[in-house]
Amino acid sequence: xxxxxxxxxxxxxxxxxxxxxxxxxxxxxxxxxxxxxxxxxxxxxxxxxxxxxxxxxxxxxxxxxxxxxxxxxxxxxxxxxxxxxxxxxxxxxxxxxxxxxxxxxxxxxxxxxxxxxxxxxxxxxxxxxxxxxxxxxxxxxxxxxxxxxxxxxxxxxxxxxxxxxxxxxxxxxxxxxxxxxxxxxxxxxxxxxxxxxxxxxxxxxxxxxxxxxxxxxxxxxxxxxxxxxxxxxxxxxxxxxxxxxxxxxxxxxxxxxxxxxxxxxxxxxxxxxxxxxxxxxxxxxxxxxxxxxxxxxxxxxxxxxxxxxxxxxxx
Amino acid sequence: xxxxxxxxxxxxxxxxxxxxxxxxxxxxxxxxxxxxxxxxxxxxxxxxxxxxxxxxxxxxxxxxxxxxxxxxxxxxxxxxxxxxxxxxxxxxxxxxxxxxxxxxxxxxxxxxxxxxxxxxxxxxxxxxxxxxxxxxxxxxxxxxxxxxxxxxxxxxxxxxxxxxxxxxxxxxxxxxxxxxxxxxxxxxxxxxxxxxxxxxxxxxxxxxxxxxxxxxxxxxxxxxxxxxxxxxxxxxxxxxxxxxxxxxxxxxxxxxxxxxxxxxxxxxxxxxxxxxxxxxxxxxxxxxxxxxxxxxxxxxxxxxxxxxxxxxxxxxxxxxxxxxxxxxxxxxxxxxxxxxxxxxxxxxxxxxxxxxxxxxxxxxxxxxxxxxxxxxxxxxxxxxxxxxxxxxxxxxxxxxxxxxxxxxxxxxxxxxxxxxxxxxxxxxxxxxxxxxxxxxxxxxxxxxxxxxx
Numbered sequence: 001x002x003x004x005x006x007x008x009x010x011x012x013x014x015x016x017x018x019x020x021x022x023x024x025x026x027x028x029x030x031x032x033x034x035x036x037x038x039x040x041x042x043x044x045x046x047x048x049x050x051x052x053x054x055x056x057x058x059x060x061x062x063x064x065x066x067x068x069x070x071x072x073x074x075x076x077x078x079x080x081x082x083x084x085x086x087x088x089x090x091x092x093x094x095x096x097x098x099x100x101x102x103x104x105x106x107x108x109x110x111x112x113x114x115x116x117x118x119x120x121x122x123x124x125x126x127x128x129x130x131x132x133x134x135x136x137x138x139x140x141x142x143x144x145x146x147x148x149x150x151x152x153x154x155x156x157x158x159x160x161x162x163x164x165x166x167x168x169x170x171x172x173x174x175x176x177x178x179x180x181x182x183x184x185x186x187x188x189x190x191x192x193x194x195x196x197x198x199x200x201x202x203x204x205x206x207x208x209x210x211x212x213x214x215x216x217x218x219x220x221x222x223x224x225x226x227x228x229x230x231x232x233x234x235x236x237x238x239x240x241x242x243x244x245x246x247x248x249x250x251x252x253x254x255x256x257x258x259x260x261x262x263x264x265x266x267x268x269x270x271x272x273x274x275x276x277x278x279x280x281x282x283x284x285x286x287x288x289x290x291x292x293x294x295x296x297x298x299x300x301x302x303x304x305x306x307x308x309x310x311x312x313x314x315x
Numbered sequence: 316x317x318x319x320x321x322x323x324x325x326x327x328x329x330x331x332x333x334x335x336x337x338x339x340x341x342x343x344x345x346x347x348x349x350x351x352x353x354x355x356x357x358x359x360x361x362x363x364x365x366x367x368x369x370x371x372x373x374x375x376x377x378x379x380x381x382x383x384x385x386x387x388x389x390x391x392x393x394x395x396x397x398x399x400x401x402x403x404x405x406x407x408x409x410x411x412x413x414x415x416x417x418x419x420x421x422x423x424x425x426x427x428x429x430x431x432x433x434x435x436x437x438x439x440x441x442x443x444x445x446x447x448x449x450x451x452x453x454x455x456x457x458x459x460x461x462x463x464x465x466x467x468x469x470x471x472x473x474x475x476x477x478x479x480x481x482x483x484x485x486x487x488x489x490x491x492x493x494x495x496x497x498x499x500x501x502x503x504x505x506x507x508x509x510x511x512x513x514x515x516x517x518x519x520x521x522x523x524x525x526x527x528x529x530x531x532x533x534x535x536x537x538x539x540x541x542x543x544x545x546x547x548x549x550x551x552x553x554x555x556x557x558x559x560x561x562x563x564x565x566x567x568x569x570x571x572x573x574x575x576x577x578x579x580x581x582x583x584x585x586x587x588x589x590x591x592x593x594x595x596x597x598x599x600x601x602x603x604x605x606x607x608x609x610x611x612x613x614x615x616x617x618x619x620x621x622x623x624x625x626x627x628x629x630x631x632x633x634x635x636x637x638x639x640x641x642x643x644x645x646x647x648x649x650x651x652x653x654x655x656x657x658x659x660x661x662x663x664x665x666x667x668x669x670x671x672x673x674x675x676x677x678x679x680x681x682x683x684x685x686x687x688x689x690x691x692x693x694x695x696x697x698x699x700x701x702x703x704x705x706x707x708x709x710x711x712x713x714x715x716x717x718x719x720x721x722x723x724x725x726x727x728x729x730x731x732x733x734x735x736x737x738x739x740x741x742x743x744x745x746x747x748x749x750x751x752x753x754x755x756x757x758x759x760x761x762x763x764x765x766x767x768x
Contacts, residue, residue, distance in 0.1 A: 064424055065401050151587050279418060
């Protein structure tokens, strides 16, 4: 008896035309079978929750069973337009992003430039710089709360020792957000450093050698060779940085709780409060979708800007 | 091989018969899944844990057909119970903080316990303190759970610090004016001069008379005392309530304690004051003379290094137009699904009766966390308590207790957040009327949204 493969059995050879055509292309069907687990995972854990949260944003779901939640159309979005706390949180997220992304990128680039040199023990330093990245946000937060303590913290102790005025770092609305940014940069610099390092190491050495022969100094080499060739890395870090900054939550939740006086109440923290302290899931979903739209718009803007720069550089 | 086959047959038969026998044996057995009888690991073997387990055992001995399956309280229980209710896996009875009771009532998942009054005649409402019962009982007759225990907010003071200032301790009949004078006289500089002394050194305050914070639960009853409120009784508006002259006056009075009279530290000063050892230690050391708090703080105070009984006393809040305080409470609620099985419903009602009766409630005094909602047990606790004078004040003040909005308005956490922010800004020096106007506008939007407007 002639043996047929599992997929050539009659079950798979019957059915509508598109199905039979599909199964007749053996390479394709094997490919689809390979991606099936990932596809199912994506569908169940990404697409379904996304669609579900979009649906929820049009409901007033505050109870236990979402199927009882009244459909209220765009009421949540209309309410959001006049929600002062939400817009304050969005403004804070924007402020945080403006501070954290450029500063974080510059500082991590500086570290990466040093770590890219052929120095003794450079691997140890790279590891040290990367260690905060793998530390938990809660542990990092507790350490920084202690360091920034207005009375017993080492930061103010140092300032006092130098005869400088002390600062209520996390208790003053003016300094709370910059303090959070400082902590975020400290924690994230190692990750950015690794990305910058990858970019730096992809730049051909010959270019620097040629520049040196032409009499270029290290500063000129940096501006004329390193930075332009790091453009894809810069673009990547800027986009992921903006996305990550708009989504900042853990540090705010653990360190300041959104205070003092709402100075660090960022968008995701506000969504969290609405969703899990007020159980106002419908409204929280609407806020989450608006945040998504804002991040998406910023990302598109960045992509558009980069393309324009690239096109401009052709002429 | 044959032997093995026989053995296998016997095993299969046993596997089929034994569970069937077990099911038969359990016929008529009712299991109630209860959350709230277990304690956290560090409290095992404490009198509270023993009292809870004794109540459970006593009940099961008296009702051999009822098994109480005691479940650990999961972390983030408020969220967990909503998820469990949605999934149909919620416990039959659980211990519920009244500050989020309204949310559960709105979901329609908890039983109107007034049915228990008919099913279990021993269960009568006159056993409960009126203030605590009011948290669960509605004007329309529904009884959303039964009160277990709670606390009114009272005024803690440090008698040693009061003596240091050369002032007589306050009495329960004191007024706002008396309170202000007392706070001024107990606020001392490093030379021992009080706030009423023209030479008082602002820069070197070593003892503050009072503590004011942004948290609504610590100041809402000051507004009530002055005849004001934060929202209307029908939960439709804050306009005419939070911005009423009475409410504004009360809020200004609290602000002035910090910014005008200087008897309470500014928030940033308070933060620095408590950084090193925590507030309770600062209080026991006499750095702050008075602060408003509930019964639970006794546990925290007695655990401090500087604690001595001479350093802690309590008194009722000063009054103005009304002698009122806010009361916080937790109680036992029954899952609405229990009503689907009449036998289970009866068992649940019997168990909550047991949990609120004198015998169990009187064993809880040792915890020091709260006063009993059972009037008789609360009165008996005064003598049994390690600090009878303090206990007496709590029991008396409970009679002036008023429920907070969390037990009747599901969206209260949002409104409370707005009020907290308002007070935070006011204590930082923002304009009172302006902040109140902003808060009224925000709260009204929330109230209208809740009402579907």
